[in-house]
Amino acid sequence: MSKICWLHLSDMHISSKNSFDQNLINDALLEDLKSQILKHDISLSFIFFTGDVAYTASKEDYSLTKDFFAKLCKQLDFNMNNLFIVPGNHDVNRYKVSKLLDDSRRELNTREEIKKIIENQELFDSYLSRFDNYSEFIGSLYGRPFKMNSKNYYFSETRTVNEVDFGIIGLNSAWSSYGGRHDCNNIYISETQLTDAIEKVKTANVKIVLIHHPLSWLYEEDKSDVENLLFKHCQVILYGHLHRADFQIVNSIKGEQIIIPAGAIYTGRRVSNSYNITTIDFENKKISILPRRYYDGARKFLTDIETLGNDDISSFEVKISEEMMSNIK
Ligand SMILES: [Fe+2]
Numbered sequence: 001m002s003k004i005c006w007l008h009l010s011d012m013h014i015s016s017k018n019s020f021d022q023n024l025i026n027d028a029l030l031e032d033l034k035s036q037i038l039k040h041d042i043s044l045s046f047i048f049f050t051g052d053v054a055y056t057a058s059k060e061d062y063s064l065t066k067d068f069f070a071k072l073c074k075q076l077d078f079n080m081n082n083l084f085i086v087p088g089n090h091d092v093n094r095y096k097v098s099k100l101l102d103d104s105r106r107e108l109n110t111r112e113e114i115k116k117i118i119e120n121q122e123l124f125d126s127y128l129s130r131f132d133n134y135s136e137f138i139g140s141l142y143g144r145p146f147k148m149n150s151k152n153y154y155f156s157e158t159r160t161v162n163e164v165d166f167g168i169i170g171l172n173s174a175w176s177s178y179g180g181r182h183d184c185n186n187i188y189i190s191e192t193q194l195t196d197a198i199e200k201v202k203t204a205n206v207k208i209v210l211i212h213h214p215l216s217w218l219y220e221e222d223k224s225d226v227e228n229l230l231f232k233h234c235q236v237i238l239y240g241h242l243h244r245a246d247f248q249i250v251n252s253i254k255g256e257q258i259i260i261p262a263g264a265i266y267t268g269r270r271v272s273n274s275y276n277i278t279t280i281d282f283e284n285k286k287i288s289i290l291p292r293r294y295y296d297g298a299r300k301f302l303t304d305i306e307t308l309g310n311d312d313i314s315s316f317e318v319k320i321s322e323e324m325m326s327n328i329k
Contacts (some may be wrong), residue, residue: 007033009275010049010261013090016061024299049096051174051241072236086172139251156170188222214261228254
């Protein structure tokens with residue numbers, strides 16, 4: 001085993017309405033990526049995008065999004081098959097809400113009720129039909145037809161890098177989302193989704209989970225189910241949505257986990273826009289996270305000293321414990 005590097009982006013919120021500011025920041029992002037990759041001799045194995053690619057989930061927004069990803073992969077000479085994207089609350093078409101969905105969502109109070117919706121194919125498909133524009137975007141990006149439905153609303157894929165099998169689990173935490181603050185504590189992943197997703201990559205050495213929402217936004221009973229499964233089976237959790245990049249190594253009685261939020265690439269010109277690159281060095285048992293933040297005065301992404309809390313360093317480094325190494329192997 002040697003090293004593995006990935007780029008984590010999230011919350012781009014592309015909209016045809018703010019293209020000037022968006023283009024300015026996207027161009028700065030691409031320039032910074034190219035220079036950081038060169039400077040730190042980074043070889044990216046994966047690009048992870050944890051949701052909210054578009055702002056209104058319209059076809060116009062997704063057309064701009066597709067252009068962005070094509071440009072990103074071209075400029076980094078990156079194989080699009082190693083780009084993984086999960087949907088966020090902004091990828092839900094919020095105009096496609098019916099009384100049927102409203103009524104059924106109000107009944108989501110227990111694990112059994114969540115399962116009942118997921119197992120009701122017709123009802124669950126109508127929840128997922130709100131991702132139709134997102135599905136079309138995913139299909140055209142990868143050049144193969146895709147329509148999200150009750151059989152494929154999450155993904156689990158395996159990739160082998162330097163003889164290590166990585167299980168990439170892309171969860172859909174936005175299927176019941178309405179957007180806005182009232183989603184907080186009312187987001188459902190479901191143990192059904194996560195159990196199925198883990199099963200498909202069960203032999204992988206390292207399991208990396210992509211979710212748009214942080215676990216703190218999940219409905220209490222669902223949060224407990226999901227957390228237990230994640231601690232038992234998965235080593236790395238990447239999420240977006242909060243527009244903040246606070247890294248955590250969580251060591252609890254249930255296990256150990258590396259939790260890496262991305263922050264948002266674009267939430268406006270003068271607010272915090274950020275991304276990060278993570279390297280796991282298996283040989284030296286070390287994880288290093290390079291956090292970058294956009295500074296509007298400089299029109300550039302620079303070291304994110306607000307997240308690091310220190311201007312003497314450019315990355316956050318932490319040792320991987322023996323316990324986690326033994327799980328990884
Ligand atoms: Fe979000």
